[in-house]
Amino acid sequence: MRFVLQINGDPREVEAEEDVRLLDLLRDTLKLKGARFGCGSNACGACYVLIDGQAVASCDTPLWAAAGKDIVTVEGLGSETAPHPLQQAFIDQQAAQCGYCTSGMLVSAAALLRRNPHPDEQEVREALDRNLCRCGSHNRIVRAVMQAAEQGNAS
Structure with a gap:
């Protein structure tokens, strides 16, 4: 088809x-x-x-x-020359280790920030709950999402 x-x-x-x-x-x-x-x-x-x-x-x-x-x-979130605020925050916070979960984390975080541009930490954790990270980078990932939200324009 x-x-x-x-x-x-x-x-x-x-x-x-x-x-x-x-x-x-x-x-x-x-x-x-x-x-x-x-x-x-x-x-x-x-x-x-x-x-x-x-x-x-x-x-x-x-x-x-x-x-x-x-x-x-x-x-589609951003590019190498113009990263999405979440992508830049992940870089800033060193929120990716092996990187396998990173794209899914970024997508889930982007969905969260579209519906709630100013989440608190608990809301970020709940939004990312379905994403598994075997490296244990969750705290850095949460900090990155919070950074992007604080800087605004993350949707």
């Missing part, structure tokens, strides 16, 4: 089966490698993308469910 998707602000036309996982389409077809395969069952957050502003596991989202929606991957 042919689908037209809005990905990172650009319309993309793809030919794929309707039940292909969004994660596979992003990584294998469109070569957007930011979302990572972790668990395959929406239990770790490594594959999160924004769909209509909500953090969603792309590993268990079929293509048909994403069609016609606004999809933003971590690549």
Whole structure:
């Protein structure tokens, strides 16, 4: 089937089966490698993308469910020359160790700051609760999200 998707602000036309996982389409077809395969069952957050502003596991989202929606991957948050405030805060706070969870954490934090630009620490922790970090960088990640929120313009 042919689908037209809005990905990172650009319309993309793809030919794929309707039940292909969004994660596979992003990584294998469109070569957007930011979302990572972790668990395959929406239990770790490594594959999160924004769909209509909500953090969603792309590993268990079929293509048909994403069609016609606004999809933003971590690549769509910012660029190397103009990083998103969250990306810069993660750098400033050294909030990534191995980096496997980082894209999902950034996406979840971006969703939080879109709906609540000034969260308190507990709200940040709750918003990131579904994201696993095996390196134990949670405190630095929370500090980075709080930094981005304090600086504003993080949505």
